[in-house]
Each structure stands twice: as C-alpha cells, then as structure tokens.
Amino acid sequence: MSAPESQSGRYDAIVVGSGISGGWAAKELTEGGLKTLLLEAGPPIVPARDYVEHVQAYSLAYRGYGNQRQLHERQPIQSQTGACDEWVSKFFVDDRDNPYDNDPDKPFLWIRGRHVGGRSIMWGRQVYRWSDLDFEANAKEGIGVDWPIRYADLAPWYSHVEKFIGVSGQAEGLAQLPDGEFLPPMELNCAELKVRDSMAQRWGRERVLTIGRAAILTRPHLGRAACHYCGPCWRGCITSSYFSSNGVTLPAAAATGRLTLRPNSVVAEVLYDQRRGRAAGVAAVDAESGKTFEFHARVIFLCASALESARILLNSKSARFPTGLGNSSDQLGRNVMDHPFGAGAEAHLPGIDDHKTFGNRPNGIYIPRFRNVTSKHPRFVRGYGFQGGGDRAGWERGAYSQGFGADFKRALLKDPGPWRVWLGGWAECLPRPENRVTLHPTLKDRWGVPALHIECTWGPNERALLEDMQSTAAEILEGAGARDIRTFNEELAPGLCIHEMGTARMGSDPRTSVLNRWNQAHDVPNVFVTDGACMTSSANQNPSMTYMALTARACRHAVEQLKLGEL
Amino acid sequence: MDRREFLESLAGLSALLPGLTLLPLRDAAFAAELHARAQAAPGLRTLTAELDATLSGVADILLPQTDTVGASAVGVNRFIDLLLTEAMLELDRDRFIEGLRAIDADCQASHGAPFGAATRAQQETVVRGLDAHLTGRPPTRAETAALAGKPVSAAHGYALAKQLVLLAYFTSEPVARELINAPIIPGRYDGCVST
Numbered sequence: 001m002s003a004p005e006s007q008s009g010r011y012d013a014i015v016v017g018s019g020i021s022g023g024w025a026a027k028e029l030t031e032g033g034l035k036t037l038l039l040e041a042g043p044p045i046v047p048a049r050d051y052v053e054h055v056q057a058y059s060l061a062y063r064g065y066g067n068q069r070q071l072h073e074r075q076p077i078q079s080q081t082g083a084c085d086e087w088v089s090k091f092f093v094d095d096r097d098n099p100y101d102n103d104p105d106k107p108f109l110w111i112r113g114r115h116v117g118g119r120s121i122m123w124g125r126q127v128y129r130w131s132d133l134d135f136e137a138n139a140k141e142g143i144g145v146d147w148p149i150r151y152a153d154l155a156p157w158y159s160h161v162e163k164f165i166g167v168s169g170q171a172e173g174l175a176q177l178p179d180g181e182f183l184p185p186m187e188l189n190c191a192e193l194k195v196r197d198s199m200a201q202r203w204g205r206e207r208v209l210t211i212g213r214a215a216i217l218t219r220p221h222l223g224r225a226a227c228h229y230c231g232p233c234w235r236g237c238i239t240s241s242y243f244s245s246n247g248v249t250l251p252a253a254a255a256t257g258r259l260t261l262r263p264n265s266v267v268a269e270v271l272y273d274q275r276r277g278r279a280a281g282v283a284a285v286d287a288e289s290g291k292t293f294e295f296h297a298r299v300i301f302l303c304a305s306a307l308e309s310a311r312i313l314l315n316s317k318s319a320r321f322p323t324g325l326g327n328s329s330d331q332l333g334r335n336v337m338d339h340p341f342g343a344g345a346e347a348h349l350p351g352i353d354d355h356k357t358f359g360n361r362p363n364g365i366y367i368p369r370f371r372n373v374t375s376k377h378p379r380f381v382r383g384y385g386f387q388g389g390g391d392r393a394g395w396e397r398g399a400y401s402q403g404f405g406a407d408f409k410r411a412l413l414k415d416p417g418p419w420r421v422w423l424g425g426w427a428e429c430l431p432r433p434e435n436r437v438t439l440h441p442t443l444k445d446r447w448g449v450p451a452l453h454i455e456c457t458w459g460p461n462e463r464a465l466l467e468d469m470q471s472t473a474a475e476i477l478e479g480a481g482a483r484d485i486r487t488f489n490e491e492l493a494p495g496l497c498i499h500e501m502g503t504a505r506m507g508s509d510p511r512t513s514v515l516n517r518w519n520q521a522h523d524v525p526n527v528f529v530t531d532g533a534c535m536t537s538s539a540n541q542n543p544s545m546t547y548m549a550l551t552a553r554a555c556r557h558a559v560e561q562l563k564l565g566e567l
Numbered sequence: 568m569d570r571r572e573f574l575e576s577l578a579g580l581s582a583l584l585p586g587l588t589l590l591p592l593r594d595a596a597f598a599a600e601l602h603a604r605a606q607a608a609p610g611l612r613t614l615t616a617e618l619d620a621t622l623s624g625v626a627d628i629l630l631p632q633t634d635t636v637g638a639s640a641v642g643v644n645r646f647i648d649l650l651l652t653e654a655m656l657e658l659d660r661d662r663f664i665e666g667l668r669a670i671d672a673d674c675q676a677s678h679g680a681p682f683g684a685a686t687r688a689q690q691e692t693v694v695r696g697l698d699a700h701l702t703g704r705p706p707t708r709a710e711t712a713a714l715a716g717k718p719v720s721a722a723h724g725y726a727l728a729k730q731l732v733l734l735a736y737f738t739s740e741p742v743a744r745e746l747i748n749a750p751i752i753p754g755r756y757d758g759c760v761s762t
Binding site for chain 2: 228
C-alpha cells in the first residue's frame with residue numbers, strides 16, 4: 001500500500017456504511033446542518049439497471065434454478081439465504097473476496113450486501129417497536145447488562161422514523177408490541193382470517209394474529225408510490241414503495257446539499273488522536289484502485305453492520321487502545337446475537353377452496369410474543385413471535401405429489417391447489433460474552449483488512465424456544481381446523497436470520513459496555529455506533545426499525561453536542 | 568412452500584454446509600463435458616440419445632400434449648440439458664443421470680426394453696409404479712442425508728426427473744405467459760375473493 005492520501009478538513013461528520021442505519025445517519029446529520037461524508041464499501045446501485053423485480057423466470061438463463069456451480073464456488077455462504085437467487089445474487093458479497101472463519105463445528109452464516117444501500121435493498125421489511133418488556137428484561141433477570149434507555153426514550157424516535165418511511169399495519173393495543181404511526185394495513189387472506197378467528201375464540205387477546213407491520217406503502221406517501229403488489233421486494237423496487245436507503249433516506253440526505261457519498265470505500269480503521277482523546281477520522285482503501293485514503297471529521301458514525309463495525313473498531317489499535325478502539329471494557333466483539341428461527345409448523349387448511357387471492361402481497365402475518373408476557377414459562381425466559389401466512393400450493397405442489405397425465409397437467413395449470421398455512425417463530429437470543437468475534441491472526445479480505453473469526457452458538461434457552469415454537473405452532477393450526485400438520489425445525493446456524501447484533505453493546509457503566517445511552521463510545525466520545533452492534537439484548541422483534549430510531553436519536557444528540565462545543 | 572423454497576429445494580442448497588471445502592473440479596468437469604458432448608444427442612450437450620429418450624418419454628407422460636402444449640413442445644429436455652451442462656452441481660448432475668439410467672433398468676427388467684424403446688403402455692406402467700412412491704412433500708433434511716452416497720434408485724431418479732420436468736415446463740415462456748398468465752403488476756391485493 002502506498003502512503004495514505006489525506007482528505008482532511010472538509011467534513012463535519014463521516015458515516016461508515018450506507019445501509020439501513022447509515023442511510024438514516026446521513027439523512028439526520030445532513031439535515032442537522034453537518035457536511036457529511038458517507039463511505040460505502042461497495043459499488044453504486046443504479047435502480048433502472050440493477051432492480052429486477054419484474055423480470056420473469058423465463059427471461060433468465062436458468063429460470064430461477066440458478067447457476068449452482070458458480071454459487072457453490074463464489075457464494076457458498078451467501079446462497080444459503082433464499083434471497084440470494086438467480087435474479088439478485090449480485091446483491092450479496094463474493095465469499096472468496098470477503099472471507100471469515102469459524103470452527104467447523106460452530107457454523108455461523110454471515111450474509112452481507114456491499115453496495116450503496118446495503119441490505120436495505122434485500123431486507124424483509126418487517127418493522128416492530130420494542131416495549132419495556134424488552135428493555136427491562138436484562139435488568140430483571142440479571143442477564144448481560146441493563147439497557148441504558150427505556151421505551152419512553154425511544155418512542156418519539158420510532159414515531160419520527162415511521163412517519164418518514166411509511167409503515168403499514170394494524171393497531172392492536174398490545175402492551176408488549178406498541179402500535180405505531182400506521183398506514184392502512186394490508187389484507188389478511190382467507191386462511192389467515194380463519195386462523196385469527198379461531199385464536200381469538202380460544203385465547204382472546206392473549207394470542208393475537210395480525211397482519212405483518214411492514215415498511216411498505218399501502219398508499220402514496222411523501223412522494224413515493226403505493227405498492228403495486230408484484231411480490232419479490234428483495235429484487236429491488238423501481239417505485240421505492242418499500243423502504244430502502246437508496247429510495248428514501250439517501251435522496252433526503254442528498255437534497256440538503258451537504259452529503260458526499262463515496263462508494264467503493266472500504267474503511268479499515270478509525271484513526272485515534274491520542275493528544276485530543278478523540279477519533280481523528282478513518283483510514284479507507286479504494287476498492288477499485290487499492291489506494292489508501294484518510295478522511296478526517298469531527299464526528300464518526302459507524303453503521304457498517306454489527307460485525308463489520310466491530311471489525312473496524314477491533315482493527316483500530318493504538319497505544320491507548322491496544323485491543324481495539326473503545327474497548328476498555330473488553331466487551332467489543334462479544335455478545336453476538338441473532339434470532340433463532342426456522343422452526344414451527346405447516347398444514348393444509350380445508351373448507352375455503354372456493355376462495356382465492358389476487359395479487360402478490362409482500363408481507364405475512366404476525367403473532368406477537370405471548371410467552372413470558374403475563375405468566376412465567378417453566379422452561380425458558382423471553383419468547384418469540386410467529387411469522388408466516390396462508391397461500392395456495394400452486395403448480396409447485398405437483399413436483400412432490402402423485403399424478404401424471406392430462407388431468408394432472410390440467411389441475412396444475414388451472415387449480416391453485418389446496419390452502420396451506422405455515423407459522424415459524426423468530427425468537428429472542430440471550431447475550432453471552434463467549435459468543436464473540438475476534439480479528440483473525442492471518443486471514444485478510446481482498447482489500448487487506450483483517451478478517452473475523454466468529455464464535456457463536458445457540459445456548460439452552462434458544463434451543464428451548466425453538467422446541468416450543470414447533471408444538472405451539474401445531475397447537476394453533478390444529479385449533480383452526482388444519483389437516484396434515486407437520487412440525488419442523490430446520491436447525492439453522494446462527495447468522496442466517498441476518499439479524500446479527502450485540503458486538504458493541506450500550507450500557508450505563510463504561511466498565512461493562514462499549515456505548516453509552518446515546519450510542520456514543522464511552523472511551524471516545526466522538527465515535528458513535530448505531531447499527532446492530534449497539535444492541536444490549538435482542539428482543540424477538542425484527543430489529544431494523546430499532547436501529548433506525550436509535551440512529552436518528554444519536555444523530556440529534558451528536559448535532560446538539562457539536563453545537564455546544566462538547567465534541 | 569413458495570416458489571423460492573421450491574427452487575431452493577431443487578437446487579439442494581439445504582444440503583450444503585458452510586465452510587465446505589470447494590472441490591477442485593474445474594479440470595475434471597471440463598474433461599467430463601468434452602466427453603459428454605462427444606456422446607450427446609443432436610442439439611443436446613449432455614444427454615445422450617438414450618437418456619434423452621427416457622427423460623422426454625417420462626416428461627410427455629407427465630405433461631402430455633392436450634388442448635394445451637405438452638412437455639416436448641416447450642423443449643423441456645433442452646432446458647434440463649442446459650441445467651445439466653452448465654448450472655447443476657456436478658454431483659447432482661451425476662445423480663440425475665444415474666436416476667434416468669435406473670428408470671431404464673427398471674423398464675428393462677419389467678418389460679425387456681429400455682424406457683425409450685418400450686411401448687407407451689409399458690412406459691405408463693413404469694411411471695405409475697414409480698409415481699406411487701411420492702410422498703406429497705419435499706424430502707426432509709434427514710431423508711436427503713440418508714440417500715446421500717447411495718445408488719440412485721429408479722423411484723428416486725423418477726422423483727428428481729419429475730421435479731425438473733415441472734420446473735422446465737411451468738417456467739417456460741409459452742406456459743408462463745400464455746397458460747398461467749399471472750399479472751406481473753397486479754396493482755392491488757385482495758385476500759379473500761370468491762371463485
């Protein structure tokens with residue numbers, strides 16, 4: 001590497017990463033008046049060229065089967081997730097260029113997108129508020145450390161986020177899953193209505209089935225068009241009808257005139273100014289030329305994703321911080337969490353075959369957590385929410401079922417097949433310090449940045465939750481009159497839920513946490529980490545909206561502190 | 568199972584383990600392809616005339632020409648040949664071909680002729696017998712693991728063929744566009760309407 005070229009003095013803030021958190025940081029900081037440099041490790045995205053949600057299977061070389069040889073060679077990890085398909089495997093990293101390491105008997109699947117917008121393009125779009133059931137759990141149970149904030153601290157920021165991104169959903173008045181600022185809900189389908197009604201009869205408000213709360217517009221919102229129900233959101237959306245950085249926060253940031261977006265900028269470390277006790281900027285590698293750069297600013301926001309932000313900090317070594325910037329607590333890289341999922345039940349639902357759906361709803365149902373809400377479960381703490389939904393089996397049912405000939409063909413062409421319902425749990429994961437990432441002593445990525453060694457396994461509480469999901473899903477489906485109920489547990493490795501978090505947790509005590517109540521490093525006050533790394537516990541809700549709310553809140557604090565001259 | 572899960576199950580992704588050592592297959596695969604091409608039926612790159620006769624025969628019994636197009640008319644064999652040649656993992660390709668051979672052997676044992684040379688009635692008898700083994704759902708991870716490394720039976724070979732024949736047929740442009748013709752941009756979602 002040649003000597004770094006200095007790009008000093010031109011920015012108030014640097015944001016590392018342009019995904020869900022980084023896009024929000026760029027918007028809030030620029031709107032707060034800061035000249036902001038947004039560094040993204042991957043290339044730009046051009047929607048007209050890169051989004052392929054309307055491309056049909058017959059237009060692809062392998063019609064959706066995918067080039068398995070190429071995937072096996074270049075993306076054996078990324079292709080474990082369904083979204084890494086023949087259409088958009090390009091939105092996932094090349095595993096050879098982006099290596100990491102784990103013990104063979106402790107698999108961890110790290111699914112990444114490196115391009116402008118990051119995983120906000122392929123994400124699941126489910127957005128749920130947390131409640132104090134979540135924020136207080138660690139303190140009440142003596143697990144990990146206490147969150148330094150409560151729901152009341154975050155509630156206005158959830159509203160701030162929801163009003164801007166547009167969230168469709170149904171208000172339910174449940175304490176454990178607070179309602180938000182909702183656009184009209186999407187419709188439940190016949191099968192889901194049947195399950196909902198049977199649950200209401202049996203469990204009242206204890207177990208409630210509601211439509212998924214999704215960052216997808218059901219009516220025009222702030223200049224963006226409503227969803228047109230084509231279906232595969234993870235392949236992009238030319239109308240920006242679901243939330244992505246590319247379609248929503250980055251245009252807002254750009255509109256201020258204070259944003260500089262620099263793609264292909266791989267940040268290797270945060271630079272520390274020992275004399276001032278502050279971060280001076282970041283060192284980055286140009287992904288295309290391999291040249292190294294230094295960028296300087298008054299405040300640094302790390303939003304590179306939980307493991308990437310931890311990796312950057314671990315790699316930022318100095319005399320003051322020999323094990324990584326801001327790591328005086330030794331908690332940096334520890335407490336990796338991901339949501340256990342892939343367990344539940346599926347079944348056929350008879351009696352409604354004379355009804356069908358129209359359009360492709362890019363959303364499912366949600367059954368908010370009911371375990372350990374009002375009564376204590378004997379075998380585990382915390383809980384899970386069910387996601388899932390009803391649909392018709394389609395022609396795909398023919399691949400595994402008996403039949404051949406003219407009648408078989410006619411049925412597959414004309415009859416949508418039986419109604420099916422599936423329910424799968426998304427469970428809370430407890431923070432455990434031995435689940436951790438460290439810098440690999442020798443392995444480096446294509447750009448020379450040390451790779452991670454990841455050590456993460458499910459504990460007994462996660463396994464008990466996965467077990468309970470199966471019998472409980474079957475119980476719910478049985479109550480709805482379902483047939484052929486089959487429970488499943490796919491025994492998925494951690495990471496595959498793509499909700500990895502916890503590697504730089506927030507807390508009140510600098511001795512046991514990395515970040516304070518404003519997502520600010522206890523040790524280095526002008527460094528903020530607002531992606532999943534900051535999470536002190538995982539709850540069971542999909543986490544992205546909490547990252548957005550925490551990011552916006554932290555940005556407000558940073559802007560105020562800069563104005564006061566405190567940073 | 569939605570389309571995505573179906574494709575994943577076909578591609579056998581669930582059987583892959585992270586960190587699996589990537590086999591140095593390139594040169595071997597190249598040599599194998601040259602060998603296969605030398606033997607492939609006209610217009611095909613991997614399937615020999617015998618294998619093509621078996622696959623196409625099974626495909627047209629599964630999805631015959633009626634008032635709508637059948638499997639052969641939309642080139643199901645050509646698309647599967649493309650997958651075998653370019654896209655399928657070598658292991659899956661070899662097992663698929665082994666399965667077609669097992670169907671042939673089954674037909675030979677019952678009727679004294681390979682599938683492609685048997686009468687239509689004999690072919691239907693073979694298909695009926697193999698079809699009866701299908702369970703109505705994709706194999707579980709444990710079931711797939713139990714089959715790994717074992718010879719491919721005719722019933723298993725038939726199951727693999729049926730999956731790809733249906734994929735090839737229903738994703739072909741004539742079938743998807745003209746027969747299924749689902750709107751690409753529906754514009755709304757109705758959750759429960761009478762048929």
